[in-house]
Amino acid sequence: MAFKDFTNALFPKDNGVDVVDTEEEAYEKGSDVSSSKTGAKMILVEPRAFSESQQIADHLKRRNSVVVNLKRVTNDQARRIIDFLSGTLYAIGGELQRLGYGIYLCTPKNVNVEGRISDEESEKKAKSKIEDEMDF
Numbered sequence: 749m750a751f752k753d754f755t756n757a758l759f760p761k762d763n764g765v766d767v768v769d770t771e772e773e774a775y776e777k778g779s780d781v782s783s784s785k786t787g788a789k790m791i792l793v794e795p796r797a798f799s800e801s802q803q804i805a806d807h808l809k810r811r812n813s814v815v816v817n818l819k820r821v822t823n824d825q826a827r828r829i830i831d832f833l834s835g836t837l838y839a840i841g842g843e844l845q846r847l848g849y850g851i852y853l854c855t856p857k858n859v860n861v862e863g864r865i866s867d868e869e870s871e872k873k874a875k876s877k878i879e880d881e882m883d884f
Contacts, residue, residue: 788812788859796820798828804854805836811856818850826850 789812793804798821807814816833818826830844833854837844841857847865855861 790815793817794820795829798825798832801829801832804833808836808840808842808854808856811858813856813859814854815847816852816854818852
């Protein structure tokens with residue numbers, strides 16, 4: 749009888765509660781109660797240093813979308829922040845979309861983004877390249 753109590757203490761039975769084995773399962777099952785009750789949020793962030801990348805990743809792990817404005821950091825810091833966030837988004841199944849120069853939208857797996865914002869400079873280059881290739 750004592751052995752049974754000991755094994756139950758070490759290996760508790762499910763008892764109707766979801767047992768989460770990995771962080772991936774926790775993310776997919778929605779174990780974050782705060783965001784599920786209040787709904788997902790859109791967070792706007794203007795980091796001033798690479799050290800703020802982890803805070804942005806924490807927002808994404810809580811299933812919030814984040815708009816990141818990188819205009820207040822150097823180009824090297826911006827590249828490091830985007831690399832860090834790209835890894836975070838890959839791990840949680842999210843997406844990164846460029847909205848404009850130095851502005852990015854980071855969305856977790858539970859957010860669907862429809863449409864794309866076109867870049868005027870790339871459109872102008874594409875149009876001029878097509879016009880160069882055509883004989884008039």
